[in-house]
Amino acid sequence: xxxxxxxxxxxxxxLIVIVALAASPAAAKPPKECPKNTSKEFxxxxxxxxxxxxxPTGVSKPAECTFPTLSAALKKANRVEGTVIAKGYKPGKxxxxxxxxxFPLVVGNRTTLTTYDDPDPNRxxxxxxxxxxxxxxxxxxxxxxxxxxxxxxxxxxxxxSADASIVCDQSxxxxxxxxxxxxxxxxxxxxxxxxxxxECSAKVTNVEIEGFAGDGxxxxxxxxxxxxxxxxxxxxxxxxxxxxxxxxxxxxxxxxANHGLMVEGTGAASLTVTGDRPTLRSLAEISGNGxxxxxxxxxxxxGDIHASISDQxxxxxxxxxxxxxxxxxxxxxxxxxxxxxFTNSGNGALIGPSHIGQSTEDTGTPGxxxxxxxxxxxxxxxxxxxxxxxxxxxxxxxxxPTHQCDAGANAVYSxxxxxxxxxFAQGNANVIxxxxxxxxxxxxxxxxxYQAGSTMSVTNNCTAIxxxx
Numbered sequence: 001x002x003x004x005x006x007x008x009x010x011x012x013x014x015l016i017v018i019v020a021l022a023a024s025p026a027a028a029k030p031p032k033e034c035p036k037n038t039s040k041e042f043x044x045x046x047x048x049x050x051x052x053x054x055x056p057t058g059v060s061k062p063a064e065c066t067f068p069t070l071s072a073a074l075k076k077a078n079r080v081e082g083t084v085i086a087k088g089y090k091p092g093k094x095x096x097x098x099x100x101x102x103f104p105l106v107v108g109n110r111t112t113l114t115t116y117d118d119p120d121p122n123r124x125x126x127x128x129x130x131x132x133x134x135x136x137x138x139x140x141x142x143x144x145x146x147x148x149x150x151x152x153x154x155x156x157x158x159x160x161s162a163d164a165s166i167v168c169d170q171s172x173x174x175x176x177x178x179x180x181x182x183x184x185x186x187x188x189x190x191x192x193x194x195x196x197x198x199e200c201s202a203k204v205t206n207v208e209i210e211g212f213a214g215d216g217x218x219x220x221x222x223x224x225x226x227x228x229x230x231x232x233x234x235x236x237x238x239x240x241x242x243x244x245x246x247x248x249x250x251x252x253x254x255x256x257a258n259h260g261l262m263v264e265g266t267g268a269a270s271l272t273v274t275g276d277r278p279t280l281r282s283l284a285e286i287s288g289n290g291x292x293x294x295x296x297x298x299x300x301x302x303g304d305i306h307a308s309i310s311d312q313x314x315x316x317x318x319x320x321x322x323x324x325x326x327x328x329x330x331x332x333x334x335x336x337x338x339x340x341x342f343t344n345s346g347n348g349a350l351i352g353p354s355h356i357g358q359s360t361e362d363t364g365t366p367g368x369x370x371x372x373x374x375x376x377x378x379x380x381x382x383x384x385x386x387x388x389x390x391x392x393x394x395x396x397x398x399x400x401p402t403h404q405c406d407a408g409a410n411a412v413y414s415x416x417x418x419x420x421x422x423x424f425a426q427g428n429a430n431v432i433x434x435x436x437x438x439x440x441x442x443x444x445x446x447x448x449x450y451q452a453g454s455t456m457s458v459t460n461n462c463t464a465i466x467x468x469x
Contacts, residue, residue: 030051
């Protein structure tokens, strides 16, 4: 009886196994031939087990039919002004394209290079899911006219040096949600993060650039930068040397070895730097750099400069918060509005001969403000220095745009304890100050001073600021 019972149980177990095997899906067989790709979308995946002899066509599925490299996908897409879409990311594991046959990767005219995750119908992911490892010693990307690159991390893993990670010499370029890592496995090798040559026009949005041997971004063409972080590079954060318009909104230029922002020239065009200030602090920050936060002018350059800098928090830089060099024979038109400049190791602002401040023609009626609503405080040296450049002297006129003590008035404070001055004049500067708030109310011993050969007039003072807001 026991034996017969055991036999029946064994038979049941065997039946269960047979049913389970029948219900299990068969392992997918690799395709013998990839589907024809009739679209302008070409997929690339670096983490697929490839089938020997199978020729990829760049379709999305089966995975074996995606291209193994971005180079192969771009070769197809560039012919039809198409789109290359990277796949292969898994949660917690970056999909790295580290077997590209050659660099730079050429993103052709009106071609898009982007990324895709299967669960995300909008193909919108953060940089870090997909990376390109550059071992070549050449630039990583060469961009064509109207090209688009989104959502990648670019890694410098070469033992050799290259001039730049991204080179732009065409118009209509769109870069967004990128991280450019210049440190890499071999240390800092690539000199510059993004090199924009004179023919380039580019929109750069939500991009991080860090760890390059030289400057983070060099702008020689036309550019719009929005929410761009440039951090920890071996030269300047951003250099502007162009004759085209440049717009920078909400910059985060921090901890670069030299200046945060270096303005060498704009020609007849203009540089506009703005920030959003939803709270007491701005979203725009230029801080912790080894030189000035913002440096305008270069003795070796020849172009004119037209620059407007507003709504920036400029602090903890190793030299001045803002420095405007002697213009020489060039035209400098510099506008400083609603900036908070503090705890820099040099002067808050050192301003050489430039068209800054209210002009004498505007003293009767409100004019276009060029130096208003700024705060300078807690800087190690003088809060604001006007330098006439020697010679026959230079006149600076500072006033509220409405010629009243209102929100447009400048404020200088938190300097008495440091035994430095609120406003100081040197180099045969003639400085006229109206409607300004000083720590000592405009009559304090350290509120203002000037060197021999310079003059200063301070009138219509606003309420003293004795406590740091």
